[in-house]
Amino acid sequence: xxxxxxxxxxxxxxxxxxxxxxxxxxxxxxxxxxxxxxxxxxxxxxxxxxxxxxxxxxxxxxxxxxxxxxxxxxxxxxxxxxxxxxxxxxxxxxxxxxxxxxxxxxxxxxxxxxxxxxxxxxxxxxxxxxxxxxxxxxxxxxxxxxxxxxxxxxxxxxxxxxxxxxxxxxxxxxxxxxxxxxxxxxxxxxxxxxxxxxxxxxxxxxxxxxxxxxxxxxxxxxxxxxxxxxxxxxxxxxxxxxxxxxxxxxxxxxxxxxxxxxxxxxxxxxxxxxxxxxxxxxxxxxxxxxxxxxxxxxxxxxxxxxxxxxxxxxxxxxxxxxxxxxxxxxxxxxxxxxxxxxxxxxxxxxxxxxxxxxxxxxxxxxxxxxxxxxxxxxxxxxxxxxxxxxxxxxxxxxxxxxxxxxxxxxxxxxxxxxxxxxxxxxxxxxxxxxxxxxxxxxxxxxxxxxxxxxxxxxxxxxxxxxxxxxxxxxxxxxxxxxxxxxxxxxxxxx
Amino acid sequence: xxxxxxxxxxxxxxxxxxxxxxxxxxxxxxxxxxxxxxxxxxxxxxxxxxxxxxxxxxxxxxxxxxxxxxxxxxxxxxxxxxxxxxxxxxxxxxxxxxxxxx
Numbered sequence: 288x289x290x291x292x293x294x295x296x297x298x299x300x301x302x303x304x305x306x307x308x309x310x311x312x313x314x315x316x317x318x319x320x321x322x323x324x325x326x327x328x329x330x331x332x333x334x335x336x337x338x339x340x341x342x343x344x345x346x347x348x349x350x351x352x353x354x355x356x357x358x359x360x361x362x363x364x365x366x367x368x369x370x371x372x373x374x375x376x377x378x379x380x381x382x383x384x385x386x387x388x389x390x391x392x393x394x395x396x397x398x399x400x401x402x403x404x405x406x407x408x409x410x411x412x413x414x415x416x417x418x419x420x421x422x423x424x425x426x427x428x429x430x431x432x433x434x435x436x437x438x439x440x441x442x443x444x445x446x447x448x449x450x451x452x453x454x455x456x457x458x459x460x461x462x463x464x465x466x467x468x469x470x471x472x473x474x475x476x477x478x479x480x481x482x483x484x485x486x487x488x489x490x491x492x493x494x495x496x497x498x499x500x501x502x503x504x505x506x507x508x509x510x511x512x513x514x515x516x517x518x519x520x521x522x523x524x525x526x527x528x529x530x531x532x533x534x535x536x537x538x539x540x541x542x543x544x545x546x547x548x549x550x551x552x553x554x555x556x557x558x559x560x561x562x563x564x565x566x567x568x569x570x571x572x573x574x575x576x577x578x579x580x581x582x583x584x585x586x587x588x589x590x591x592x593x594x595x596x597x598x599x600x601x602x603x604x605x606x607x608x609x610x611x612x613x614x615x616x617x618x619x620x621x622x623x624x625x626x627x628x629x630x631x632x633x634x635x636x637x638x639x640x641x642x643x644x645x646x647x648x649x650x651x652x653x654x655x656x657x658x659x660x661x662x663x664x665x666x667x668x669x670x671x672x673x674x675x676x677x678x679x680x681x682x683x684x685x686x687x688x689x690x691x692x693x694x695x696x697x698x699x700x701x702x703x704x705x706x707x708x709x710x711x712x713x714x715x716x717x718x719x720x721x722x723x724x725x726x727x728x729x730x731x732x733x734x735x736x737x738x739x740x741x742x743x744x745x746x747x748x749x750x751x752x753x754x755x756x757x758x759x760x761x762x763x764x765x766x767x768x769x770x771x772x773x774x775x776x777x778x779x780x781x
Numbered sequence: 782x783x784x785x786x787x788x789x790x791x792x793x794x795x796x797x798x799x800x801x802x803x804x805x806x807x808x809x810x811x812x813x814x815x816x817x818x819x820x821x822x823x824x825x826x827x828x829x830x831x832x833x834x835x836x837x838x839x840x841x842x843x844x845x846x847x848x849x850x851x852x853x854x855x856x857x858x859x860x861x862x863x864x865x866x867x868x869x870x871x872x873x874x875x876x877x878x879x880x881x882x883x
Contacts, residue, residue: 464876489881494881547881573882
């Protein structure tokens with residue numbers, strides 16, 4: 288099993304179909320296939336152990352993914368927004384790595400010990416005819432290395448093998464199922480698991496990928512309309528920014544049939560507004576981790592609609608869930624003692640399945656002896672198998688012996704009309720162990736004082752969940768995939 | 782043969798190839814057009830593989846399954862010949878795709 292098989296099948300089925308539309312080039316399936324081969328020849332001739340990519344979504348990126356697969360070496364996308372010394376630190380490896388870097392990032396990687404090739408040159412070079420030999424069908428070869436976001440601890444390098452990714456793609460995508468005019472607008476960055484995986488799933492489905500660069504909501508709307516995108520993939524902070532940009536006006540994107548979002552928590556306020564402003568678009572919430580080859584649970588369009596229209600509180604609540612598990616994935620909610628818990632009870636989410644890797648470089652595998660992977664997310668299932676993610680276990684605030692999920696308080700703060708964004712963390716306290724500190728970004732021209740907000744929260748949650756302190760900020764720190772960087776907020780508090 | 786998910790099977794009567802998605806726990810014999818399929822390891826330079834198809838058969842990208850055997854295959858290269866497991870035909874599986882996500 289090799290990821291190249293996915294591209295080979297797509298090419299057999301529709302060789303002249305457009306696979307990629309990007310700022311640096313457009314590629315047909317046949318073009319991508321040939322260039323992947325040329326790229327693989329280059330990698331093999333020079334004996335590279337891995338291909339790193341530093342840049343935004345592009346044709347060069349897509350070629351690098353498949354060339355690496357063909358050559359049987361890992362593909363390793365790096366976060367191009369990191370400071371140069373951080374990128375160099377990640378690249379500090381004894382392996383023989385080829386670094387493909389976009390023009391403006393060349394200075395950042397120049398000091399690396401590794402060979403660096405400009406993405407434009409990589410694109411040119413792979414355009415030459417250089418057929419390689421066969422690709423390996425060893426399913427255990429490493430296909431992709433991904434640095435985890437490290438929002439609560441030091442980033443690790445997750446390992447995904449061909450079999451993990453193939454299992455996910457083959458298990459959840461119907462081959463060639465896209466309509467000929469389908470196009471998906473992708474603004475998720477290439478160093479995020481969703482960025483790599485959606486390249487594979489869309490190639491397999493036969494759906495043209497339209498890559499967007501740096502995300503700007505107005506540009507996104509314009510691109511979706513201009514390219515007549517039928518699908519789009521965003522992270523929740525992008526969705527929030529699109530909703531803000533629309534400012535109550537319906538989106539007017541008649542081509543957009545499906546909008547998928549995931550990668551971090553979405554606030555109920557954002558999703559309800561989005562559903563209103565995109566009335567003819569199906570929404571899909573996907574939950575997954577880098578270590579699980581992306582999606583393991585989906586909240587389908589009909590689940591969004593039922594939740595919105597229902598009078599039953601339990602059904603309405605599902606709008607805040609991540610939906611049901613996809614086939615092939617098993618889940619357990621375990622107590623602190625490691626015992627499985629029944630529906631309704633909150634514990635740590637553990638996952639198992641062919642697409643679940645849980646392997647890291649240079650770090651002991653956290654898989655238990657039966658192959659279960661600990662997500663470190665606190666979660667529960669309802670009686671209809673809908674999965675609710677409370678938040679990272681590490682983010683849980685323990686105040687006076689009570690476990691408090693920041694997300695619950697953040698969601699309530701977001702309901703206040705003056706609040707644009709909210710983040711809740713714990714601060715050390717002698718009396719309580721931890722106290723609850725909320726950081727809020729107010730909407731433009733909005734005014735509200737701390738006491739008013741605290742009363743607001745107290746009115747909706749228990750007194751023990753009322754923030755002890757509320758601090759105003761102009762902005763909150765997020766990763767590119769929209770995950771709140773709580774460490775940065777907590778470290779400022781003593 | 783003991784099948785495993787991810788295993789490639791090659792037809793000797795047509796260009797058809799499949800990949801196993803779900804494998805039965807027991808040994809089974811999978812045939813295409815009545816002849817046992819080979820795994821990649823069993824193909825030698827002397828193995829004669831037909832170049833052209835022979836009529837209708839396996840369609841690229843379609844899934845074929847036999848539920849009682851818990852066997853599911855995906856056609857990775859089209860070619861003629863019906864798929865059978867221990868003599869019983871696999872049927873074309875209905876597509877019930879998940880909405881696109883990631």
